[in-house]
Amino acid sequence: MTILKKTTVSRRKVLKGAAIAGASTLAAPAFIKNALSSSGELNVMMWSDYLPEEFKEAFKKETGITINHTGIGSNEEIINKLRATRGRGFDVISPTNMRAQQWEPLNLLQPFDMNKVKIDRVNAAMAKVGETDWNFAGKGSHWLPQLWGTEAVAWRTDKWTPEGGVPSYGDLWKDGGENTMMGRPHSMMLGAGLYMETIGELAPGDVKRAYNSEDDMKDVWSKITKFCIDRKANVKKFWNDADGQKNGLMQEDVIMGQTWDGPILALKGEGNPVQYQAPKEGALAWVDGLAMPKGAKNIDQVYAFLEFSFRPENGGLTANLTGYNSAVVGADAHLTEQSKKNFAEAYPGDSLDNLFAWPAEPTWYAQLRTEFRDKFVAA
Structure with a gap:
């Protein structure tokens, strides 16, 4: 829905x-x-x-x-x-x-x-x-x-600026970004998948197709998992809650990450040098x-x-x-x-028209995703 x-x-x-x-x-x-x-x-x-x-x-x-x-x-x-x-x-x-x-x-x-x-x-x-x-x-x-709320891209404004003023999930995985970014494993993998659709490594709509069946899920997420493992050196930390996101940007030398809106906008409201923005591929709602x-x-x-x-x-x-x-x-x-x-x-421009609403998750989807997530984290 x-x-x-x-x-x-x-x-x-x-x-x-x-x-x-x-x-x-x-x-x-x-x-x-x-x-x-x-x-x-x-x-x-x-x-x-x-x-x-x-x-x-x-x-x-x-x-x-x-x-x-x-x-x-x-x-x-x-x-x-x-x-x-x-x-x-x-x-x-x-x-x-x-x-x-x-x-x-x-x-x-x-x-x-x-x-x-x-x-x-x-x-x-x-x-x-x-x-x-x-x-x-x-x-x-x-x-x-x-x-x-949403999950999108956050960064330290005193350490990085997205090209053209609009970030991409791909910025987190780019070459030369070793030890600079953070995310929650399963959702940063989904964000990577949306980026992969834009560069031809997945077909358009593959991320949503993964919700159709276990076979579709395995096909799509095996590719996403390989992409993320190959670039895991970029990950400085995995977060699990709001404090983990705040600490990453303010105390642990993280430059950018895939985060929830609330923690980063709360930091921004306090005058800290951070920004949160929907990426080209769409914020996860x-x-x-x-x-x-x-x-x-x-x-x-x-x-x-x-x-x-x-x-x-x-x-x-x-x-x-x-x-x-x-x-x-x-x-x-x-x-x-x-x-x-x-x-x-x-949410500048048409960002609110471009949201990626999380689809309904069957139990089998959540279980398979955990397997791919664990493989990525353990790599």
């Missing part, structure tokens, strides 16, 4: 088609009153930089609920941790939109009670992903959108959401968290502090000028 189709460089256009958010000043429904009366805590397993202290403090001040945040750096971590606990220990988790096929057979999630969710407050196209891809066994949505494990204990607190998170002012607060983009309708009205500037510079 295509969920991020753009026409101009603005978050407002990205979120077009969503309904206007309801007024946040209406009387609190019963489940919110229950959460407020019990206060307590909420156990959240979420990407490491998605819950800024300012957000958690504001939520606790209003509700009395303490957020216990377990930070993660990959979807595999979320799946593995929840499998190990059989769905217990966490009230909210944050899987990425294209991972539905991996979650459904695990039977570890429960559907949301949509009577308790103000779904008109979030982007309609993104919410539809939950209604379709994450509607397990016809029981309703098991996933709600929270933040969207995703939507991270919210899901509720079967073993969740603090149910009223979950819905209080959703109500708070889906207010435009809080969506804007999260976007400003993290560098990612809120799925909440009206959040863009609460962005700082720096956030708006960072967004425009990250």
